[in-house]
Amino acid sequence: MADISKKTEGLADLLLGSEAIGRGALEGGVNVVASYPGNPSTEITEAIRQVAEKMNIYVEWSVNEKVAVETAAAASFAGLRGLSAMKQNGLNVALDFVSGISTSGSKGGLVLVVCDDPSGITSTSEQDSRPLARSLDFPLLEPGTFQEAKDMTRFGLELSEKIGRMVLLRSATRLQHARGRTLLGALPDENRKAHFDTSKQYVAFPSLPRHVAAKERMAEAKEICKDSVFNVYEGPDEPELLIVTCGSCYLYALDAMNLLDLWDRVGILKIGTVWPLPDDLIKTHMAKNSRILVLEEVEPFLEGNLKELAAEWAAEMPMPTFYGRRTGPLSDTGELNPDIIITAFMEILDLTYEARPPAYDQQAKAMVEKLVPPRSLALCAGCPHRASYWAIKNAEVLDTRDGFVTGDIGCYSFGLFPSGYSIMKTEQAMGSGPGVGYGFGKLGQFDMQQPVVAVVGDGTFYHGALPALVAAVNNRSNLTLVVLDNGATAMTGFQPHPGTGTDAFGHPAEPVLIEDICKSLGVRVEIVDPYDSVAATQKVLEFMNDEQQGPRVLIMRQQCALQMARSGKLYEVWVDQEKCVGEDCGCNRFCSRAFKCPGIMWDAQAKKARIDEAICVGCGVCAQVCRHGAILLKPLSAAQGKDS
């Protein structure tokens, strides 16, 4: 992660979109940053965190996004500048508060950075967060370049403070995970103090008059943004086609323009102040253009708004022909890329283009089909979740009542895939493993016989499982809750959570232990090590058949394999080639094929299993899985790890 405070004003740096936003926050004089990890937003807060202590900025990884925004909002109410960053799902978690602060307004600059994930590459939806800006009356800025990502963050904090409303900054995966040249600005020298003006009220009731006031503030924002440098036109005076775009589509359009050599024929209007829209600027261009192609991710938000304006201006100018994600030829789902835009240009402008000779294209595709195996995502070698799922899978089968797992969000979401034995049968949101599991546990009166095991990670437990657990106790739901505790918020990069005992800076924090919470709720709670396969299976089976039929919590606790790889292997592991039965009846490659740890390889030449020493973390579980005693272990001291 780059040190975003390192270089001084005027110098250029190659920054990630995330780092650029972080730098922008510093240039905007941010005081408090409260976020929750979530791809593709995580690196924003990481970048700020790295320099925060020396710059007297408070940074926290909040327990969830709602608390994160509330924390940043408190800073704003106290006259400080606050920022909160999250992915689109996180915005949903915070949404009730967000709608409340729309009504109440704020004081110090307050920016909520939401990073969407078109195509839902690492998300449960490809939600486009922009329409929320319109429905909840927030200005929304969307950067199209790394420079803009930085500058808009600073501007967002300033704008927010001017109009007394939170500002949304919306980015997306392709900008967040890409680097580009960014010219750095000055870092402010302010030393704000926190003070809440008790003559004011930042409240959301009664809401109607406050809604009226909100509309007035938005009109002010529109006025401020009407000549914004973030809304830029490039191209001929009278193009054959006008592109109106925002976000990462801007750079895709440049690629398409370049390959089709359209610089003299097509103009690009890049909008950065996506809400409220710069009507006048748009009107100027709409009047001159009969064909408009709107490029945006993912919803036709900009397209719809432009059509509304065109309808309003119908008396003054002819209605243009619109192309986009509602009208076509672009799909209304999935992320765009330069190839899709090239195809759209070809259709609209009746062009031909070949990326490469068709014969080559065919050959290349045939080659991949023939030779290149898929590279699916899998749980890491030694992952305790694999061991836990192995135990749960076996327990479900031995239980014989067709039990199943309700799942949740985290590394352990791999329970959806073959790597996790496709064990998870429901999965929607943070905490919905326990939530939906709780619901199933109330279906006894409808003769529900199948035992349900809800899984949730340790981080997720604090984020969103507590209400369901309280409900389970209060309503006596027949729920086995398995907490997959690997001691970290691992998927997003090992951020701390209330159980880890450290804060964002690595300083000690008061740990709030899951088992203590359970005990205080009066729930049966036990801890088992998933690496002890037999004990873990027995425990899960026991819990599934708990006579009390109320809620019970089994914590399957073992540190993340990536941590173990750093701290040292537990065992040296190898396969006895004599004892290995291989693909014969009696085994059929049980370890590599059924258990599926990537540290175990099937050597098709020797027809035996082999341990890949480069990947194996030495957890020792496979030795318990092998029925023929062919996988052997030699204990190593934890200190004597591999030097890598």
Place this chain on the structure above:
Amino acid sequence: MTKLILQKDPLNAIITGVGGQGNVLMAQLFGRALTDKGFAVTVGDTYGAAQRGGPVSSHLRISKQTLFSPLTPSGQADIIISLEPVEALRVLGGWGNPDVVVVSNTRPSYPFDVTSGGAEYPALADITAAAQKLAQKTLFIDASEIALQMGAPVLTNTIMSGLAVGLGLFPIGVDDFITVLKNQFDDKKFNLNLSAFQKGLDLAASKGWSD
């Protein structure tokens, strides 16, 4: 200010591998060196859960005029550098063209699909043959072996970087890259990486293109 020379604008390089191999860092270092030189550079990383076994590619878009998108359009790669042989083919399939050059490590990293027995991993001879058919020039080298001999498998990407610079794939010189190495690493790590980089340069001088 020296005039910038770029054989093609934009020049597109894709540096690929498997999560954990360090190709993202490698792309970043090249990106920095090129940016410092004065080029407009976009480096786009494609990954999400890379640690969990998936392929990782970094797209380097190098231009004199403007930033381009973080995703290279299909069939537009000029340079493919891979830390893993089958990933070189994957990228070649989507982004290759008759003029592309391919430089790849030969040490395989078996996907979960292969280790759990469903899929087959092709033989190295088939990989190199396929690459030679679809590229203008190729060079396959066991950089992992050299890194292992140096005592640290993680140096593979630095060795490959030396190879790329030595072959003149990018419009930067040896000193340009050494500068970014120095800015990236503390003294101890810098020295180790410098040796690895040098090994790559030597390889470029001694070995030739395969075809």
Place this chain on the structure above:
Amino acid sequence: MGNKTYIRGQKELRAEVQDAGLCTGCGACVNLCPYYATSRDKTVVLDVCDRAAGRCYAFCPRTPTDLEAIRQQLFEPQDLTPELGAVKGFYLTRATDADIRSVAQHGGTVTALMSLALAEGIIDTALLAEGGGSDLPSGVAVRHASEVAKLAKSKFIAAPMVEAFNKAVLSDAQKIGVVATPCQTLALAKMKMKPFPQNDSQIDKLHLTIGLFCGWVLSWRSFKELLDEKVHQQAVVGLDIPPSKYKTMQVETADGLIEIPLNEVEACVREACKFCTDVTAEFSDISVGSARLPDGWEVAKGWNQVIVRTAAGEALMQLAKDRRVLEFREVPEGNLEKLKRASVKKKKTALDNLACKSGDRDDLLYLDCRDPVFQTFDW
């Protein structure tokens, strides 16, 4: 004869046997590999195995089976009868030792024979069923003659004895004896045919099979429910089913005898038993059941009917006679005929059920319609 047999794998085993309701829970497929287990009276699949052919399919008594080929291989042709399989001898016996008789279900013959076999070193390990009442039974291995009596008494839920055998062959046991139900003896007999080229030497460790007469076994889950309802938590000491004319199951509790109407018990019969043609465990060395005597049940229930089928069985019976471990009584006129009729009745019922299930009289699922035995009666 016998061209209907072939060996497939787990996928076909599940489709043709387990999901088809034919699985008897014998355990032949368990402990050969990590993919199967027995749990709560069900044979369950822990993971998918994609082998085209495996021992699970080869050994299962409900995959296509050439009974005639097995009869020809394991028994002497002159001993074969269509109704009862091989009959070298037919006896009425009971254990001489009164202590054995006091813990046994009926005559104590099985306990006496197994104890003798262990004591004389004919076997070094006896596999017997443990558990009773509505407990889930399991197969256990005993090494000493004195332990056998503790495991006496009939079980009405089958323990998966072939699973126990598969486990025992992996231990240091060299000469194993098993007490098994008819379907289990058939699985062991299929193993003796060595249908699968690899790992086929383990069956050589099987030195003695004592089969039990069996009309059916009960499903654990439904029987447990029934028993809990009738017996209300009292400890069950023993169970017995007198001859069917009594239409009752007797439950011996600490507080006395409770009778359950037989039709309620029969509602708990395991589904797969409907398709079984073997009441006297035709594929064993010695088969043992409860006796029938003109003197009535009160007397008969203290004796066993015994069919000796092989040379090994004959040798053991002779030894039992010589050592006076068993007492013999005269076999009344017509007993063998009566047993033959009972056996044919079960065969007819099973064949009718199989034809009904397949919808085709020529498709008997795991049996061959051309089996010469099936030609000897109308069904």
